[in-house]
Amino acid sequence: TSDSRRRSSVFFGGGGPVFLEDHDTPETTPSIVDGIEGCIGNTPLIRIKSLSEATGCDILAKAEFLNGAGMSPKDRVALNMIQKAEEQGLLVPGRGDTIYEGTVGSTGISLATLAKARGYHAHICMPSDQSSEKVDLLHHLGATVERVTPAPIVDPNHYVNIARRRAAEHNASSETPSRGFFADQFESEANYEAHMLTTGPEIYAQTGGKIDAFVAGAGTGGTLSGVTRYLKVEKQLTNLRAVLADPYGSGGYNRIRSGVMYSPTEKEGTRRRSQVDSIVEGIGINRVTLNWKAGEKFVDDAVRVTDEQACRMARWLVQHDGIFVGSSSAVNCVAAVVTALGMPRGSVVVTVLCDPGMRHLSKFYKRVKDLGLEENEEEESKHVVVADKNNE
Numbered sequence: 427t428s429d430s431r432r433r434s435s436v437f438f439g440g441g442g443p444v445f446l447e448d449h450d451t452p453e454t455t456p457s458i459v460d461g462i463e464g465c466i467g468n469t470p471l472i473r474i475k476s477l478s479e480a481t482g483c484d485i486l487a488k489a490e491f492l493n494g495a496g497m498s499p500k501d502r503v504a505l506n507m508i509q510k511a512e513e514q515g516l517l518v519p520g521r522g523d524t525i526y527e528g529t530v531g532s533t534g535i536s537l538a539t540l541a542k543a544r545g546y547h548a549h550i551c552m553p554s555d556q557s558s559e560k561v562d563l564l565h566h567l568g569a570t571v572e573r574v575t576p577a578p579i580v581d582p583n584h585y586v587n588i589a590r591r592r593a594a595e596h597n598a599s600s601e602t603p604s605r606g607f608f609a610d611q612f613e614s615e616a617n618y619e620a621h622m623l624t625t626g627p628e629i630y631a632q633t634g635g636k637i638d639a640f641v642a643g644a645g646t647g648g649t650l651s652g653v654t655r656y657l658k659v660e661k662q663l664t665n666l667r668a669v670l671a672d673p674y675g676s677g678g679y680n681r682i683r684s685g686v687m688y689s690p691t692e693k694e695g696t697r698r699r700s701q702v703d704s705i706v707e708g709i710g711i712n713r714v715t716l717n718w719k720a721g722e723k724f725v726d727d728a729v730r731v732t733d734e735q736a737c738r739m740a741r742w743l744v745q746h747d748g749i750f751v752g753s754s755s756a757v758n759c760v761a762a763v764v765t766a767l768g769m770p771r772g773s774v775v776v777t778v779l780c781d782p783g784m785r786h787l788s789k790f791y792k793r794v795k796d797l798g799l800e801e802n803e804e805e806e807s808k809h810v811v812v813a814d815k816n817n818e
């Protein structure tokens with residue numbers, strides 16, 4: 427009976443919390459996992475009710491913010507990059523090795539977490555315009571953080587070039603046997619491979635292969651390329667519509683539409699920008715990386731999303747669904763809705779919720795607030811006055 431149920435173990439798996447009897451462990455319960463790495467992958471696919479109702483399609487979002495190490499899809503990538511480097515002897519636990527990476531944050535956070543779990547140091551180079559939460563987090567994770575003035579990729583002081591150089595300097599000068607390893611997420615095959623090995627198969631299994639569109643932004647391109655390749659090539663879902671969700675200011679949209687990668691804010695072919703000109707963090711692309719190239723021929727279309735649309739979607743998700751996620755997730759959801767509206771009713775559209783909203787309070791959610799989208803501010807100030815009066 428329900429009275430006799432002891433809520434000794436709670437599993438928040440697909441379909442909601444399951445309260446278990448003592449010593450009763452169904453197959454679906456991941457009771458003990460081996461370290462924090464055991465919390466990576468197998469994320470739920472959330473049906474977003476409000477967006478599904480609004481579009482007449484199934485809008486399903488892969489809850490990648492539930493990856494338990496760095497709370498983004500980059501956990502999968504970081505783990506695969508580290509494991510491959512260990513297999514090749516480029517990283518050896520206990521040797522005092524350092525992992526170097528150029529990142530806008532998420533990959534750095536995943537690498538810093540896994541570095542601690544496996545006995546390495548992390549040295550993260552990131553552009554100085556990213557949210558302060560990510561920098562604070564990296565410091566708390568014990569990483570060395572080099573904040574770099576935004577510069578074009580051709581500049582030796584672009585954050586990726588600095589990370590590569592730091593690893594080389596480490597190896598040239600180290601007086602100990604320790605080595606520096608440049609993870610190189612933009613150009614590493616281990617990035618999109620991680621999504622071919624895990625994210626793609628999970629989505630296929632969770633939908634039973636009934637999936638009509640996959641929508642994702644591209645930072646390195648790893649997620650979009652890996653998942654799309656798995657579904658279209660390995661699983662032969664040749665009718666699947668793969669769609670790039672692109673923030674305004676990124677060059678990806680033009681690349682898909684016209685074959686040339688340039689953003690609306692620069693002249694065709696100049697490619698002078700370092701970061702993408704948008705408040706959105708983590709996605710937007712302006713050069714053909716290995717990870718972009720791995721999948722671009724399988725991408726059918728692109729949807730361009732403005733910062734204001736992303737802000738409005740972020741608020742919508744909180745207000746209607748209680749889902750509080752970062753800016754790239756909001757861009758993905760806007761593009762998923764646009765994609766769904768162009769498809770027959772009942773289509774299944776899968777997208778990605780990349781990281782938690784808490785990581786974006788100081789920048790993205792400040793913009794949301796500045797746009798006047800947050801309700802209740804007037805209400806709240808009344809409560810403060812009432813509370814003060816009660817205290818008198």
Ligand code: PMP
Pocket residue numbers: 498530531532533643644645646647648649650707708709752754755780781
């Ligand atoms: N969202 C966030 C928050 C990210 O940091 C990234 C990676 N930079 C992405 C999405 C995009 O992932 P990918 O690199 O696989 O294109």
